[in-house]
Amino acid sequence: MNRKKTVLIDGTGMLEEVYYALPDNCVKGIRNVVVRIIEEKQTDYIAAAFGNFNKDGIAAEDLKKKQELLKEALADLKIPVFEEEGARSLDLICSLAKNCEKEEKDVSVLTGNETFLMAVNEHVTVLIPGLGEEGVKLINWSADRVKAEFGLEPEQLKEVFSLERGAGIGRKTACRLLIQYGSLKTLYGRKEELESDQVRKALTEYEQQVNKEADSLCMKTDYNLRLDESKTIAESEIAEIMDMDFEPAGFPEEGEEISSSGWIKKEVTDLSDAEAVFARCATGASVGLQLAGTDKKISALALCFSKEECWCLIPQGDLTSEYLKEKTEEIIRQAEEITVLDLKSQLPFLNLNGEKTVFDASIAAYLIDPLKSSYEYNDLANDYLSLSLPSKTELLGKRTITQALEENRSQAVNCICSMAYVSFLCGNILRDELKKTDMEQLFYDIEMPLVYSLFSMEETGIRVERDRLKEYGDRLKIRIKETELKIYEQTGETFNINSPKQLGEILFEKLKLPGGKKTKTGFSTAADVLEKLAPDFPVIELILDYRQLTKLNSTYADGLAAYIGSDERIHGTFNQTITATGRISSTEPNLQNIPIRMELGREIRKVFVPQEGCVFVDADYSQIELRVLAHMSKDARLIGAYQQAEDIHAITASEVFHVPLLEVTALQRRNAKAVNFGIVYGISSFGLSEGLSITRKEASEYIEKYFETYPGVKAFLDKLVAEAKETGYALSMFGRRRPVPELKSSNFMQRSFGERVAMNSPIQGTAADIIKIAMIRVDSALKRQGLKSRIVLQVHDELLIEARLEELDQVKKLLVEEMKSAARLAVPLEVDANVGESWFDAK
Known part of the structure; x- marks a missing residue:
């Protein structure tokens, strides 16, 4: 007998999932998924259930409104809706699924709530939406998929979720513990055996919360809910559904979107409308501003100067990129307060030299809490506004705003407007926090001027000689092969040196070297273990050399080539908001972490050379x-x-x-x-x-x-x-x-x-602040004196300048003087400065 197929829609769970990915079009998005399921004849029966939301505040209120809209949309599709006072959609769906199974129906639960994975079995699967490159896609969770992903039976996931939500234990760790001990009861009975102090502490401290979560995850299946056997989906209904034009009441007019927190985003592409917006942005106003673009051309400008609305101006026709640039600079000159996120990323589109302080909310938030991993608009909204907004990644994936404007305009507008809106609302909050924490001077005198110096350094870039880089790579490959053969010769066996398991077996089982630390996956071959053995065992020294050589090869010899631009220079990124201590870090590529354990590692600096008519001047602080x-x-x-x-x-x-x-x-x-x-x-x-x-x-x-x-x-x-x-x-x-x-x-x-x-x-x-001050002073002095020489690199306590030959003496004197006078200490700041035809020669 063929089992009938049934789709049960968890309306509440779907809304909570899709809301944050598509905040303004979540109802439409869910409806489109449901229509696709019906159109593709994936089911014979379909129904939906709704319950209470697990949210509070503005988001909960907005979700309730969206829920009513979704019920309307499903009613229009002739889909029955189940609700019970005070009941969770989880329990209603599970009750429906249980009765469908009794009636020999196969059930697919459409939900955004992964809790349902606990209910998966031979005849119940779960469909959960995920964001793919082409938008929302459905991931089908069968019992086999659950076992493959978690290593556990579906019913065991209750205990995984309890540990994760109650004790804050990571999912992989929770799964590993349940695989090892079989149940929460056994795990708690044997928790003293655990190697991890952190996990043991979490289990002890949060035992009550874990048990509470376990209780809340129990699924009720005793609601007397059944599908009407006569209501299968007919061909005529499919055709009728496809002809329907769905636009529920409350959807905004074209060019205007209502955000999840009630503020309005308006898209502007007409010159006269843009002029009206700029006219409203009166002199003296406080403005949240965000720019996006490419090749120094603006592709979108978001402006916010009220709590109710935000504008996104997009060049089109008479509304040109040049016009937006001119008006943006005018606003910055006239406004009382300008707040942006990540000012450095917007400087390519503006002619600013720090003459007017633009407040960078990301840097302010970093100073206030340097331990966070991200200072994006959604982080600031959550931390300072109690507002939950979808992140840039959730909205755009890996695309830039400029790319997304072509592919998903609504999401791009949503993203850049969110940036300007959060900047506007957070600006004064962050200014007050800097004042309370006595970090105003640090922010205004060091961090903000540094933005312009780092931007100048990134724009200038550093020249790399491709032929030298290739030759360096060839030498490395020869050394790698030679070292590899020596290791095989001394161990008496050919094996994969990069495999910790194989290496551990060779060193500690075959050669029986002392100090072997056995782990669950084999012997540890971590650097600290090997370095202790290196003085006594030449083969260990070779292995450490091999690791350095292969890292040099992959990261620098091969890796650097990908970053060389058409001007034969690398334009890296220097970050202000990464380290907790205030040090600058570099990425794409990281030039601050070149291995110097061996001479060949230091020689990578030979590929960095000044342009014709210049030399490098390198200066670093002595024992700062x-x-x-x-x-x-x-x-x-x-x-x-x-x-x-x-x-x-x-x-x-x-x-x-x-x-x-x-x-x-x-x-x-x-x-x-x-x-x-x-x-x-x-x-x-x-x-x-x-x-x-x-x-x-x-x-x-x-x-x-x-x-x-x-x-x-x-x-x-x-x-x-x-x-x-x-x-x-x-x-x-x-x-x-x-x-x-x-x-x-x-x-x-x-x-x-x-x-x-x-x-x-x-x-x-x-020490980090002193080098930042020195960098600002040197950069400023070079420009103030009209010199063409520029800073091209900053590495910890070191500054590298590409100096014109005719400016060399002046630059060297200026560099040393500015670095020495960056701070007044009870002891002198000493600076070592050298000149060379490459970074290696100047170091």
Whole structure:
């Protein structure tokens, strides 16, 4: 007997899922999916159920309105709708599905709620929408798919979801635990066996919430709901459905969309309408602004200067990109406050040199909380406005706004308007937060001017000689092959060196090297394990070399070529909002992480060359973090050593080891250097012993002697930890805050990490701010003096300038002077500057 097919629509679950991907057209989107199912004759019966939403506030109210619209749309399609007072759609659907199974029907549940995966069996599947390249697509979850994805039976997912939602345990970890222990009851009974302190703590601390989630995930199937056997979908009804023109009441007129939070987005493509918008943007107004474009041409301008509406102006006909550029610059000159997101990305479309401060909300949010991973408009909306908005990725996928304007105009308009709207509403909130946290000066004097310097550096780029890069790559490949053969020769076997499993077996089973750490997947071959063995076993040194060589080859020899532009230069991206300490980072490509363990690694710098008629001038600070430590700790002996311009490591060795300065050995100096820099990073005796290959007792004695030598440093570091415990954050000399939540952890390792952060963040943060100030000053001086030389690279404490030959002396003098005077410390800032025909030569 052929089983009849039935689709049950979880109206509430679908709305909650699609709402955030298609906030303004979610009803239409769901209706289109349902029509497609009917049109393609995927079902004999169809019904829908609705329940309560799991949301509060503005979003919940809007969802309720959308739910009524969806019910209307389904009624028009002659689809029966089931509701029960106070009932969840989950329970109504499960009751319907149970009775359909009894009547020998195969059921597909159309939902956005993955909780339904628990109900999957031989005759019940779940259809969940996902975003594909061409819009919404349905993913069909069968019992086999659930098992393949989770490694568990569908009914076991209740316990996975309970751990995930109740204890915050990641899904992969939760699945692994359930696969290993079989049930929550067994897991809790044997939780003391768990290796992970974090998981064990979460299980203990959130046991009540886990049980509560487990109870809430129990599905009721006792509602007496049945489908009308006579209401199968007829051919005539399919034809009728396809002829229907659905446009429920409340949908906006063309060119105007009502957002999920009630504000209106208006698209403008006519010049006269654009002029009216600009006229409304009166002098002195506060404006949220966002630009998008490509090749320095504006493709969209979003403006917001009220809580009710936002405009998106798109060049078309007489409304040109040039006109929008001119009017945008005029607004920036006249407005009282301009707030944007990611100002640097918009500078290609404007002629701005920092003469008027444009407030970058992303950077402000980063200063206020530097531990977050993202500062996009949806993050700011959630954090400061209690507003839930779909992210750029949810709306556009990997497309830019300019690309999306061609492919999905509505989504692109939604995205850029959301940026301007959030900027407008968050601007003053963030300004107040900067004031409360005493970071206004840091923001206005360092971070905002830096935006323009980084943009200038990105625009200039750095030249790469393709032939040298190819030759470098060829040399690397030869060295890789040679090293590979030496490893095979010393191990007596050919194997995959890149396979940790195979490598572990060769080293610790076949060669029986000491120190093997067995894990669930085999022996650990992590760098820290191998580095301990390297001094005694030449094959380990070869393996470490092999890893460095292959990384150099893939990341730099092969990787850099992809970034070389038509002008033979790499225009990388420099990021201000990535690191918690305030350091600048670089991506596409990352030029701040070149391996320098071996000479061949350092030689990658030879491929970076100045353009004709120029040379490179490279300058970096000498021991800037130690100098910052001396200044901030006010330790008289450390300050005195630097003021005498003596070898700080030799002096430390002399004091710590109680030997005359002239009798300090190279080994003693090396050990003292490790202690000097280790103190900056809050190094422990264990860390120092590992680094110097000495006993922990010896390492403890080194550190104790260091603090006896520089008592002011010890007092200072202790004070930093105490203050961070009291305030919850560490503070740099320039007011940069770094929250240290780990200090309140009940986990000893986490607290120890927090103490190290509290000690090193003020020092690292201050050093980062000094190089930023230096960069701003150098960039400004070059332009102010009318020089053509430009900064092309910043790497930690180093600045690289492409200097015109005729400007060389002036540039070198300017560079050193500006870097030295970037901050006034109790000790001098020393700068080493060199000139060369390549970055390697100048370094």
